[in-house]
Amino acid sequence: MSDAKDAILRRxxxxxxxxxxxxxxxxARSYRxxxxxTAGQRRELLIDRLLDYRAMVRxxxxxxxxxxxxxxxxxxxxxxxxxxxxxxxxxxxxFDGEALPDDPSSDPRLLxxxxxxxxxxxxxxxxxxxxxxxxxPTNGRRALTLVPDCHVCLVRDESVVYGVPEMVARLDPxxxxxxxxxxxxxxxxxxxxxxxxHGPRRLxxxxxxxxxxxxxxx
Amino acid sequence: xxxxxxxxxxxxxxxxxPRAAHRGLTNATQRHNLTHATTTxxxxxxxxxxxxxxxxxxxxxxxAIKRDVLARLPELLxxxxxxxxxxxxxxxxxxxxxxxxxxxxxxxxxxxxxxxLKVKSMATQEIALNEQLAAAGIHAQETDLAELIIQxxxxxxxxxxxxxIHRNRAEIRDIFLAGMPGVDPDLSxxxxxxxxxxxxxxxxxxxxxxxxxxxxxxxxAETGTVSVVESEGNxxxxxxxxxxxxxxxGIEKLLPTYRDLxxxxxxxxxxxxxxxxxxYTSLWxxxxxxxxxxxxxxxxxxxxxxxxxxxxxGREALKCIRCSACLNxxxxxxxxxxxxxxxxxxxxxxxxxxxxxxxxxxxxxPNGSLPFASSLCGRCNExxxxxxxxxxxxxxxxxxxVTEYPPVPEATMMQTLTQLWSHPRxxxxxxxxxALGRVLxxxxxxxxxxxxxxxxxxxxxxxAVPPKQTFRQWFAGSEAQxxxxxxxRGAEGEA
Amino acid sequence: xxxxxxxxxxGDVMFPDAVKATALVxxxxxxxxxxxxxxxxxxxxHVNTGYQREAVxxxxxxxxxxxxxxxxxxxxxxxxxxxxxxxxxxxxxxxxGDPALADGARRVSTKSYDLAEFLIDLAGxxxxxxxxxxxxxxxxxxxxxxxxxxxxxPYRLLQAVADIDLVPLPNREECCGFGGTFSxxxxxxxxxxxxxxxxxxxxxxxxxxxxxDASCLMNIGxxxxxxxxxxxxxxxxxxxxxxxxxxxxxxxAAYTKEFML
Numbered sequence: 001m002s003d004a005k006d007a008i009l010r011r012x013x014x015x016x017x018x019x020x021x022x023x024x025x026x027x028a029r030s031y032r033x034x035x036x037x038t039a040g041q042r043r044e045l046l047i048d049r050l051l052d053y054r055a056m057v058r059x060x061x062x063x064x065x066x067x068x069x070x071x072x073x074x075x076x077x078x079x080x081x082x083x084x085x086x087x088x089x090x091x092x093x094x095f096d097g098e099a100l101p102d103d104p105s106s107d108p109r110l111l112x113x114x115x116x117x118x119x120x121x122x123x124x125x126x127x128x129x130x131x132x133x134x135x136x137p138t139n140g141r142r143a144l145t146l147v148p149d150c151h152v153c154l155v156r157d158e159s160v161v162y163g164v165p166e167m168v169a170r171l172d173p174x175x176x177x178x179x180x181x182x183x184x185x186x187x188x189x190x191x192x193x194x195x196x197x198h199g200p201r202r203l204x205x206x207x208x209x210x211x212x213x214x215x216x217x218x
Numbered sequence: 219x220x221x222x223x224x225x226x227x228x229x230x231x232x233x234x235x236p237r238a239a240h241r242g243l244t245n246a247t248q249r250h251n252l253t254h255a256t257t258t259x260x261x262x263x264x265x266x267x268x269x270x271x272x273x274x275x276x277x278x279x280x281x282a283i284k285r286d287v288l289a290r291l292p293e294l295l296x297x298x299x300x301x302x303x304x305x306x307x308x309x310x311x312x313x314x315x316x317x318x319x320x321x322x323x324x325x326x327x328x329x330x331x332x333x334x335l336k337v338k339s340m341a342t343q344e345i346a347l348n349e350q351l352a353a354a355g356i357h358a359q360e361t362d363l364a365e366l367i368i369q370x371x372x373x374x375x376x377x378x379x380x381x382x383i384h385r386n387r388a389e390i391r392d393i394f395l396a397g398m399p400g401v402d403p404d405l406s407x408x409x410x411x412x413x414x415x416x417x418x419x420x421x422x423x424x425x426x427x428x429x430x431x432x433x434x435x436x437x438x439a440e441t442g443t444v445s446v447v448e449s450e451g452n453x454x455x456x457x458x459x460x461x462x463x464x465x466x467x468g469i470e471k472l473l474p475t476y477r478d479l480x481x482x483x484x485x486x487x488x489x490x491x492x493x494x495x496x497x498y499t500s501l502w503x504x505x506x507x508x509x510x511x512x513x514x515x516x517x518x519x520x521x522x523x524x525x526x527x528x529x530x531x532g533r534e535a536l537k538c539i540r541c542s543a544c545l546n547x548x549x550x551x552x553x554x555x556x557x558x559x560x561x562x563x564x565x566x567x568x569x570x571x572x573x574x575x576x577x578x579x580x581x582x583x584p585n586g587s588l589p590f591a592s593s594l595c596g597r598c599n600e601x602x603x604x605x606x607x608x609x610x611x612x613x614x615x616x617x618x619x620v621t622e623y624p625p626v627p628e629a630t631m632m633q634t635l636t637q638l639w640s641h642p643r644x645x646x647x648x649x650x651x652x653a654l655g656r657v658l659x660x661x662x663x664x665x666x667x668x669x670x671x672x673x674x675x676x677x678x679x680x681x682a683v684p685p686k687q688t689f690r691q692w693f694a695g696s697e698a699q700x701x702x703x704x705x706x707r708g709a710e711g712e713a
Numbered sequence: 714x715x716x717x718x719x720x721x722x723x724g725d726v727m728f729p730d731a732v733k734a735t736a737l738v739x740x741x742x743x744x745x746x747x748x749x750x751x752x753x754x755x756x757x758x759h760v761n762t763g764y765q766r767e768a769v770x771x772x773x774x775x776x777x778x779x780x781x782x783x784x785x786x787x788x789x790x791x792x793x794x795x796x797x798x799x800x801x802x803x804x805x806x807x808x809x810g811d812p813a814l815a816d817g818a819r820r821v822s823t824k825s826y827d828l829a830e831f832l833i834d835l836a837g838x839x840x841x842x843x844x845x846x847x848x849x850x851x852x853x854x855x856x857x858x859x860x861x862x863x864x865x866x867p868y869r870l871l872q873a874v875a876d877i878d879l880v881p882l883p884n885r886e887e888c889c890g891f892g893g894t895f896s897x898x899x900x901x902x903x904x905x906x907x908x909x910x911x912x913x914x915x916x917x918x919x920x921x922x923x924x925x926d927a928s929c930l931m932n933i934g935x936x937x938x939x940x941x942x943x944x945x946x947x948x949x950x951x952x953x954x955x956x957x958x959x960x961x962x963x964x965x966a967a968y969t970k971e972f973m974l
Contacts, residue, residue, distance in 0.1 A: 004311040008469065011524035012291045019530040024286035031275035031481070049494065104508040108459055109425045128484075128495035141509040142458045142500075146451065164495075165480040173441040173476040174305070176506050179483075179499035184451035187491060188364035188380055189387055189409040190251065191258045197363065197413050198420065199451025199498060236899050243901050549888050553905045591899060593892025593906070594761060596859035616763030632764045639722065639753035640770035642778075646750060652726040663972040664938065674900025678907065679935030682727075685971035689720045689729035693736070693748045697969060702740040709743035 035127075035162040042126040042160045043207060049129025053182020054195050055203040065208060069118060069152060070094035072204050076150050078116035084144065086137025087120060108143030116150035117200075124160045125167035128181060131155060131205070132167060135176040142176055151200040153180070157209035226346040227315040227521070228374070229576050231560015234587035242555030248384045252555060255383050256546045262492025263543060263601070269494070270484070279481045281605040284537035287472050288527065294439040294472050295518065301442025305504020307514040314521050319350030321517050322431065322464055326356055329462050331429045337446060337453045338362035339433025340378060340540055341466045341519055344562040344575075347431070358431065359423055361452035363416050370397035376556025376564060378542035379490050384555055387412065420452065430456035434467035434516070435539070436482055440475045443503045444516065447486060449496050457500050463511035468519050470536040482539060485603035489541035522575030531614040535570045537604040542567075544598035544608060550591055559591070560584050566598035570611040573619075581623040589615035650691060652684045659683030714744045714835070717779045717787040719825070721794045721927070722754035728927040731948035733968040735790040735828055738953045742836050752778040755789075757797035760805070761893045769809045772802045776817040779825075786835060787825040790950050792857030792925045795827040800860060827857065828950055829866040829925055840873035844957045848878040850919040851949075852910070852933060854926040855888050867925055867949055874952060882922075883913045891932040903932075911936040914944055921947045938974040945973065 037045075050057050060068035069091055073081060079097040083089075085104065092099040102117075111117075122134035131153060133139040145151050161167050171177055184199030195201065231238055242248060267273050287294060299309040312318035326334055334351070336342065336358045348358045348369075360369045367382040368375050371393040375381030382390065387407040394401050394412065398419050405415055435447045444465055446453040457463055473482065479501075487496045505514050527533050545551045545565030556564035561572040569588040578586045589612050598608040620629060638644050658665045665681040667673070675681070692698050716739050720732045736746045756771035775798065779787045789795045802822045806815035832838055851871055857863045871879050890896065890906025910933055914922045922937070922944055924930050934946025945963070954968075955961035963973060 002311075004313050004317060007313055008311055008518070008520045008524065009292045009295070011520065012295075012469075012527060015524050015528035015533075016289075016291075018528040019533055021289055021530055021533065023289045024282055027279060027282040027286055029279055029481075031272040031279055031484075033480070053497070112421075112425055125495075128487075130495045135506060135509050142454070143509075146454050146458055164484050168477060168480040168483070171476070171501075173438065173443050173501075174503050176503070176509055177499075177501040178454065179495070179501075181493075181495035181497050183497065184449065185497050186363045186413055186450045188362070188367070188382060188450075189390055189412055191255045191380065191383075192409050194410045194413045197417055197450035197452070198361070198424070198455055236901065239899065239902050243905050549890070549906050550899070550902055554902050587898075589763075590895065591902075593855070593888045593890055593895045593903070595855035595888035595892070597855075597886070597888075600859060613760060613763070616761070617765045618763075620763035628762070629764070632759055632762065632767050635754075636759065636764075636767040636770050639756075640774050642751040642753065642774065645753045649726050664974065666939075671897055674897055674904075675935075677900065678904040678939060679932065680938040680974055681931070681935055682972055682974045684727060685729050687729065687969075687971070689725045689732040690748070690750060692729055692733060692969070694750075698733070698736070701968060702736055702746055705737055705740035706743055706745065709741055 032163065033165040037162045039157055039160070039209070042162060043157070043209065046124065046126040046129060046160055046207070049126065050182065050205055053129055055182050055205050057205050057207065059207045059209065061210060062208060065206070066091050066094040068206055070096070072152055072206065073097070073116055076116055076202060076204065078150060080113065080115045081118060082111065082114050082144065082148070083118040084120060084138050084140035087118065092118065102140055102144050104141050108141070108147060111143055111147035114148040116152060117144055117148045118152045119145055120154045120156070121159065123167050123170040124155050125162070125164050126160055127163045130164070130167065130179050130181045132171060133178045133180060134172060142178055145178065146199060149200055150202040150204065152204045152206065154206050154208055157207070225315055226319060226350050228343055228346050228562045229572055231584045233560070234584050235558055235591040236587065238560060239554035239558040242558045243553055245555065247386060247389070248555050249553065251384055251386050252552050255380065256552050259492050259546045263489060263546065266488045266492055266494055276481055276484055277603055277605050280485050280603055281537060283473060283478050283481060284604050286474060288470065288533055288536055291469065291527070294474060295469060298437055298439040298442060298472060301440065302504055302516060305442050307442065307504040307516060310515060310517045312517050312519050312521070315345035318345050318466060318517050318519050318521070319347055322347060322466070323351060323354045323356065325462070325464055325515055326351070326429055327354070329429050333357050333359065333427055335423060335427045335430040335456050335460065336360050337430070337432040337448070337456045338365045338381070339431070339466060340562055341433050341468050342431060343375060345519070345521060347466070359427070361420055361456060363413060363450060366416055367393055370394065374557060375562070377545060378540050378563065378565070424455040424459055428460050429462045429464070430460040432456055432463065432465045434465050434471055435486070436479065437467050437472050438476050439472050441503055443476060443501050445499060445501045447496055447499045449491065449498065451498055454498055454500055457502060458510050460511050462513040463515070465516045466519055467516055468523055470523055486539055486541055489543040489601065489603040525577060526571070526574035529574065529614070532570065532574050532611050534606050535567065535574060535611055537606055538567050538571060539604060541603055543601040543603065547597040547601050549595060550593065554591070559588060566592060566608045567606070570608055570615060573615055578619060578622055586619050586623065589619060646690065649688045652688065653686055656683040714785040715783055716744045716746055717784040718746050718748050719752055719775070719779070719787050719789045719794070720748070721789060721791045724790060724927050727931070728948065730966070730968070730971055730973070731790055731927055731950050734948065734950035734954035734966070735788065737967060738841055738950060739788060742838060742841065744836070747784060749778040755794040755797045756801070756805070757794055758893050760797065760801050765805055766809050768801070768805055772805050772810065772818055773814055775802070776814065776821045779821045780817060785824070786831065787821065788828055788831045789825060790828045790925070790948065791927060792827050792854045792861055792863065793928060795825060796856040796860040798822050798825045827861055827863060827925060829857070829863050829870055830861070832870060833866045839869050841870065841953050843953045843955055844875040844960060845952045845955045846876035847921055848880060848919045849921045849923055849952065850880050850882045850914060850917040852882055852889060852922055852924040852929060853885055854924050854929045857925050858886065870949070870953060871923070875957070880917045880919055883916055889929045889933050891928050893928070896932065907932050907936045911940060911942060915942050919944055921945050923947050923949050923952055925949045934974050
């Protein structure tokens with residue numbers, strides 16, 4: 001085993017000597033690493049991107065949130081629901097069906113029997129409509145947001161950043177991260193986009209912000 | 219594609235590009251599908267790239283980061299290995315396709331499983347991993363929709379991003395009906411219905427299978443993080459649900475820091491699918507308790523990469539992030555199709571990467587024809603997100619080919635022309651004799667057929683007979699002197 | 714200005730009318746045209762086919778022919794030959810030549826310009842006083858577009874031509890399929906490319922397709938002639954040299970014309 005490692009490292013050093021390539025030096029990062037924007041602008045941009053991916057979008061204030069969650073779950077026809085174990089159980093209080101916290105030690109395959117799942121999210125890039133789920137109590141383990149067919153995802157105002165650089169800066173490299181930009185999709189057949197393959201076919205995003213909810217889009 | 223000299227792999231076809239291209243050029247369905255698909259994706263890419271006012275800066279940074287990786291490979295690989303190991307992953311090293319295949323086979327055998335799932339991966343395709351596993355009695359089930367179409371149709375991929383790009387919906391429906399167990403016999407040709415059929419077919423396998431194999435888009439040296447960038451969710455299934463995950467990664471796939479993802483997660487999706495972001499990107503670091511596979515192996519693959527690294531010009535091809543933008547703008551790829559390249563890597567990037575990974579084995583090596591499979595139009599250079607100078611590398615590989623294996627009689631002709639063109643008196647005399655070629659033309663002064671290697675030219679084009687007088691003869695004559703002097707005088711008169 | 718004219722090997726022996734027209738357009742602007750007879754070929758075909766060492770004597774020939782410091786610039790009626798001079802000459806001289814040649818190549822290649830670049834950037838004109846009352850479409854050759862980055866310069870020159878009916882070419886950024894020896898080594902793929910290019914040209918219903926490169930025009934024009942498409946290929950310089958006093962026609966121009974397809 002270490003034979004192969006030694007051989008490869010030796011080949012690389014020989015190749016370097018042969019190519020006589022100069023070291024690259026410092027990488028110039030002259031691209032945008034941050035963009036000035038207001039929370040309202042980011043929210044508007046994010047909604048535009050999410051709708052473009054054909055996700056469903058709702059808006060709610062923290063006080064309206066339990067009612068909004070209950071409403072989207074019943075609209076989705078869900079009766080059996082799991083939620084990230086670190087999520088406040090009161091958020092699911094208005095839902096009529098079965099809502100239980102996910103048990104991370106259970107077989108993730110059992111989640112196939114669940115209709116919908118509710119989780120929080122860690123950070124979201126408005127410019128690309130990308131929501132990051134960072135594995136843990138409020139975002140759930142990775143399987144939780146993957147196996148059930150409907151994912152209700154909370155995106156809180158303070159977690160929405162403008163672009164990809166600001167988003168990556170907020171991630172913990174040691175935790176598993178899933179970046180979600182709309183529902184699962186494929187363009188493998190004649191380049192025509194089809195939403196919904198193996199991941200959740202329905203992505204319902206609830207934007208949680210303090211302001212009065214505007215007309216609900218989508 | 220074949221096994222060559224005993225080494226498993228899909229890096230060398232059995233015939234030269236012009237011969238293989240003949241089939242693609244005459245396949246009307248494929249031509250139509252490719253034109254439609256590449257035109258669509260070109261337009262999508264152009265639209266999302268135009269949204270970013272710092273696109274060129276991102277490209278420059280992407281190129282610089284990848285150059286830095288190539289310049290510091292040993293250090294970064296060891297850093298990566300240490301980070302993965304510290305987080306509970308196990309790192310393996312493979313010099314070539316056979317060694318990588320043996321490592322993966324042994325790992326699977328140790329689990330006792332004979333069925334494994336696969337995420338679409340260029341590296342595993344390159345080393346013919348499925349075939350190597352099949353020989354060991356292990357079935358590797360492809361889970362990406364396009365790879366599934368290829369696998370069920372006993373076909374080979376023809377595009378990096380959209381491996382079944384050469385197939386249309388009717389063909390895919392027929393492939394599913396013939397090869398997918400339990401499929402609805404009334405399956406329609408609607409892409410949504412075809413995607414649903416694959417969802418149903420694969421769902422039980424995702425929930426049942428205990429070992430998965432993936433490739434890797436970016437490996438982070440600093441943290442040991444590994445990533446899979448995808449659209450369908452089959453990648454998430456494979457890297458999350460099984461007990462054991464085996465990732466195969468080319469040694470050039472590293473990025474120095476986690477922060478570097480901020481560049482590549484902008485460059486890759488926009489260049490590749492023409493989206494602002496792909497639906498899913500999975501990032502994981504070693505093993506996480508109670509989340510995902512509890513056994514994680516990563517195989518670091520050389521398989522010719524160090525050979526490419528040794529070329530000061532050609533090594534730039536190792537910056538490639540497999541976006542396939544160069545394929546989608548290439549007029550040669552669009553017409554000949556991906557199979558003509560005989561390799562896992564088709565299109566412009568394939569024409570420069572494949573021969574560098576394999577070298578030229580002989581004068582007739584099919585890979586020796588790849589650097590010539592380009593009109594050097596340069597569109598690939600412009601769209602490459604990491605600024606690979608593709609046409610420069612094509613020229614370098616052409617140079618290497620004719621130096622290692624001088625073609626007869628071409629090399630002699632080129633030397634003769636050099637003699638002629640570097641001796642002005644000879645050329646003066648010869649240029650005057652070109653008019654003798656007028657005998658080739660008929661009464662209409664048009665040449666419609668010439669023999670030998672020029673015959674390909676006149677098969678679809680007419681050529682005018684050479685002029686009676688060359689420019690240099692005209693310029694030395696009185697007409698030129700009168701005309702040009704009068705013209706200049708006219709201008710001065712006006713002034 | 715004293716302008717060195719590089720006819721290019723293909724222009725000199727196969728398409729002299731395009732070079733005559735170039736010389737005439739430059740002269741009409743009041744510049745002196747110098748044609749060093751020691752010139753031959755830029756070496757593009759050698760480099761593009763892999764023969765880098767064999768191209769070095771051609772770099773030397775070109776550099777020597779135009780070394781005279783009294784020449785303000787060199788004008789080349791070909792985008793691809795200009796690109797070969799500017800992109801390859803110094804690199805070839807450094808790799809397989811000698812430092813003196815590299816120095817010389819650096820001096821000469823940096824003062825080498827494509828015709829459209831010369832007219833707009835050096836001579837400072839868009840309207841060269843041309844007259845061409847025909848329907849024309851313009852093919853931006855790959856080397857002009859992507860290597861020299863001449864941008865819209867040729868188009869601006871054409872737009873200034875009196876009475877021209879200039880129509881855009883669909884898929885204008887796509888290669889015509891010539892590619893030098895590519896058209897011989899991959900003749901079938903090249904044929905498929907030029908067939909599409911010819912189709913797009915025909916779609917414009919133009920009488921003439923023009924470009925700044927004789928080799929692309931030989932390819933496109935050859936295919937159009939074989940198809941009896943009724944569209945002819947004509948070098949940009951020939952349109953710019955056509956005036957009300959001496960209008961261009963298939964059989965006559967200000968200069969004695971050769972046979973055209």
